[in-house]
Amino acid sequence: MFALTPVVRALLLINVLVYFVTNEQIIEQFGLHSFLSDLFNPTQFLTHMFLHGGFMHLLSNMIGLIVFGPMLERTWGPKRFTFFYLFCGIGAALLFSGVNYYEMIDVYEAVRDYRAEPTPEKFLGFFTTQASSLYDQVAGFIEQYEQQPNNPRFVEGSLQIINRYYLNQVDQPMVGASGAIFGVIMGFGLLFPNTELFLLFPPIPIKAKYLVIFYGAYELYSGVYRAQADNIAHFAHIGGMLFAFILIKYWGSQRKTFY
Template identity: 70%
Template sequence: MFNLTPVVRVLLIINVIVFLITNYLFANGIIIEQFGLHSFLSDKFNPIQLLTHMFLHANGNHIFSNMIGLLVFGPMLEQAWGPRRFTFFYFFCGLGSALLFSGVNYFEIHDVYESIQDYRLNPGFDNFSAFVDQHAVSYYERLVPFIEKFKSYPNDSKNIQDSLAIANQIFTNQVDEPMVGASGAVFGVIMGFGLLFPNTELFLLFLPIPIKAKYLVIAYGAFELYSGVYRTQTDNVAHFAHIGGMLFAFILIKYWDSQRKTFY
């Protein structure tokens, strides 16, 4: 059914083995804490995570969707470029996606940090409620009992101290939340496929008519850009990692094309 090429096969095997090891032989959380990609602002950040995060996945659906993308679009690129160039392309896109994601994440987390600094200077119920609405909607249900208590006794010193502790914990949770998955590299592969084979018609499971690869790539890119810009706090998908993979794929392929067209 699929023409499995050597590098794609190796990537599939490594990803599946790592997934099985981390989910069934070891505590998944511990492995992801060590090797998932953390924010540059986190004490848990390690440069090696820029590479290792690409081989970790949160759950079965996560790895399945990524590996299907690699399996469908990767072999034709490897056949066109050869194993060495395809391998370089895959990791270039993965690293590029990690850098773009980390850059965006830095500014997002820094905004939370600035809000906490402001709250430390002016603690109180109204400011705490505003902080939660702006930076911690996903925590709201768990915080309802405390919010109700704080609202009833806004001048209570213990409530104020507890609110400061909660705000600090929310920042810590966000800055230490790791990003995992091969999505950035796989979205780079999808972009590469769209650029090399733009008029190839594809059939999607949810769409009964064929769609050309170039239109699929445009749709993917537009959706990820919209989702990244207007991402809600309950959306745990790293949309800017996907955008980064596609962007770095575009840059690299255009660079290769310019080199091929240069004559001396």
């Protein structure tokens, strides 16, 4: 059905094989963690691209690879396509990590301040400003803590709750080839803008350039306004597209024109 090129075939096999040997320990070690996490390792900028959190996550990314990747590899050749794929994936991870750091630094500072001086007032303030969605879950504890502010049991309990919340945030790894795949989609749209693609939902034809515009606009909107619970790394998708655009424009500027 698809005429797979060598690098696309290799990437497909690697991702599928890694998926079947992946467990929680592998994701924890090789998934991309926050800069603020003790589990962060620079090699995760590369390794996270070959891990996936579920079959549908893997399937959607690999469909994107086999649909859009071969034409790019035929156009550029295996070496340049491989570089492009990895460049987009790592660039996506860098943008995601930067945004994550920006979003989490206030939480980090609030946790640090609370650890230095734990009081019922600061505990209440933390869950009204930094973790308001969880306030109802700790409301009963807060009431007891306020009644016994110097009780070591409540002080220690509050520290455990704060630390657990913080670690759940910064130790949650990001995995998947989505950043690289969105880079591939952007590359396809830039090189073959008027190629018509037939969508499944809705079942209509659409030119590649319009598909790229739609994807980019949707991911930007979702990244800025999304609910935190959707668990999708929208800024990784945006990063993949952005770094693809930059690299392709740079390659284009290096061409020699002869008259």
